[in-house]
Amino acid sequence: MTAYVAPNAKRDSPDSALRRFRQKVVRNIYWGATIGSVVLAAVQGWIGHHGLAGLLGVASILFIWAALQSRHRLLPQKYHAVFVIVTCIAVNYSIIENGIKGLYWAYPVMSSLFFLFNRRLTLIVIPVVYGSFVVSSYLALSFTHSWRFAVSLAMILVLGGTFIVLLQRLQKSMTELVVTDPLTGLYNRNRVTQTLIENIQQKERYKRPASLIMIDLDHFKSLNDEHGHLFGDQMLKQTAKRLLGAIRATDTLFRVGGEEFLVVLPNTSSQDANVAAKKLIKVIGSRPFEGKGATVFITASAGVSELQPGQAWSQWLSRADQALFEAKNNGRNNVVLQSDTTSDAGNPSNKDD
Numbered sequence: 359m360t361a362y363v364a365p366n367a368k369r370d371s372p373d374s375a376l377r378r379f380r381q382k383v384v385r386n387i388y389w390g391a392t393i394g395s396v397v398l399a400a401v402q403g404w405i406g407h408h409g410l411a412g413l414l415g416v417a418s419i420l421f422i423w424a425a426l427q428s429r430h431r432l433l434p435q436k437y438h439a440v441f442v443i444v445t446c447i448a449v450n451y452s453i454i455e456n457g458i459k460g461l462y463w464a465y466p467v468m469s470s471l472f473f474l475f476n477r478r479l480t481l482i483v484i485p486v487v488y489g490s491f492v493v494s495s496y497l498a499l500s501f502t503h504s505w506r507f508a509v510s511l512a513m514i515l516v517l518g519g520t521f522i523v524l525l526q527r528l529q530k531s532m533t534e535l536v537v538t539d540p541l542t543g544l545y546n547r548n549r550v551t552q553t554l555i556e557n558i559q560q561k562e563r564y565k566r567p568a569s570l571i572m573i574d575l576d577h578f579k580s581l582n583d584e585h586g587h588l589f590g591d592q593m594l595k596q597t598a599k600r601l602l603g604a605i606r607a608t609d610t611l612f613r614v615g616g617e618e619f620l621v622v623l624p625n626t627s628s629q630d631a632n633v634a635a636k637k638l639i640k641v642i643g644s645r646p647f648e649g650k651g652a653t654v655f656i657t658a659s660a661g662v663s664e665l666q667p668g669q670a671w672s673q674w675l676s677r678a679d680q681a682l683f684e685a686k687n688n689g690r691n692n693v694v695l696q697s698d699t700t701s702d703a704g705n706p707s708n709k710d711d
């Protein structure tokens with residue numbers, strides 16, 4: 359049995375890593391926009407375009423605010439809408455005022471749009487902004503310049519869009535890899551925190567119970583020692599299959615350690631989870647496992663805990679771990695239901711087998 363050392367929730371969830379990545383990209387876009395708009399405001403003021411200089415000055419203050427805010431959180435999309443409106447007006451104004459020189463600013467503005475919005479909004483915002491730039495260039499420049507601008511900007515959009523779609527696919531498959539156990543194909547420990555937090559939120563909002571079952575195969579070390587590690591791997595795969603076949607579609611099964619599995623049961627009281635745990639223990643222990651060269655019987659122990667009001671995910675998990683520890687101490691091949699009155703284990707490391 360592995361002791362559950364509560365991982366750092368910040369590092370633990372791939373979703374939060376992705377969020378931090380987006381937050382950093384957005385922050386850098388705003389710092390880049392700040393530098394660009396401050397320099398341009400100075401230049402426009404110098405050459406006497408005071409209207410544009412003033413607009414850029416106001417924009418730089420907004421961008422600094424957004425960049426500072428993005429240090430702590432991912433700004434809501436409505437703030438980015440302000441960025442789009444301000445930069446769009448500034449670029450269109452610049453094209454009309456400065457002619458061909460104004461076109462240069464269209465490229466960085468268009469490129470940044472890929473990172474600020476969700477897919478649906480991006481598909482709306484980009485054509486609108488692109489259309490406005492093309493119309494301005496058509497009004498301010500000769501056709502020979504404006505069609506070249508329209509085509510080159512469209513090429514940037516196609517290349518940028520392709521890059522973003524591929525990056526999202528890569529992100530998705532990397533996330534899958536990070537949260538998947540390669541041996542059994544089950545979710546691994548990296549996905550546990552997110553699922554527990556979701557269940558806690560469900561309980562707080564809808565007052566629905568939720569329970570955990572922590573399962574650990576008994577004497578797995580001896581099995582490995584006797585039949586070899588590859589045989590042990592086969593047993594783990596078969597165990598995962600049996601457990602998956604015995605849980606509800608709404609339950610989630612994780613492999614959280616070497617021979618340790620966790621089931622998260624939404625909408626399930628401790629009594630019902632206790633019944634489910636007994637069934638799972640039976641599903642493992644009642645039939646022999648057939649591996650290469652040997653047929654063996656394997657038993658398992660389980661600890662059950664129901665989520666208590668105000669409980670943190672790590673405490674909830676620790677209680678299931680504690681119950682499992684008791685099941686092991688009771689002689690294995692049994693289920694222990696963590697009673698609500700037992701004090702929370704503040705330090706999970708004392709429950710290592």
Ligand SMILES: Nc1nc2c(ncn2[C@@H]2O[C@H](COP(=O)(O)OP(=O)(O)OP(=O)(O)O)[C@@H](O)[C@H]2O)c(=O)[nH]1
Pocket residue numbers: 359360541574575576577578579580582586587588589590591594615616617686690711
């Ligand atoms: N085959 C295989 N074995 C693993 C894997 N991960 C961990 N193990 C083994 O699982 C065994 C766990 O041993 P222990 O923690 O002592 O637990 P146990 O022998 O099951 O004893 P109890 O849990 O107290 O019943 C160790 O021998 C590990 O090497 C794996 O991916 N494949």
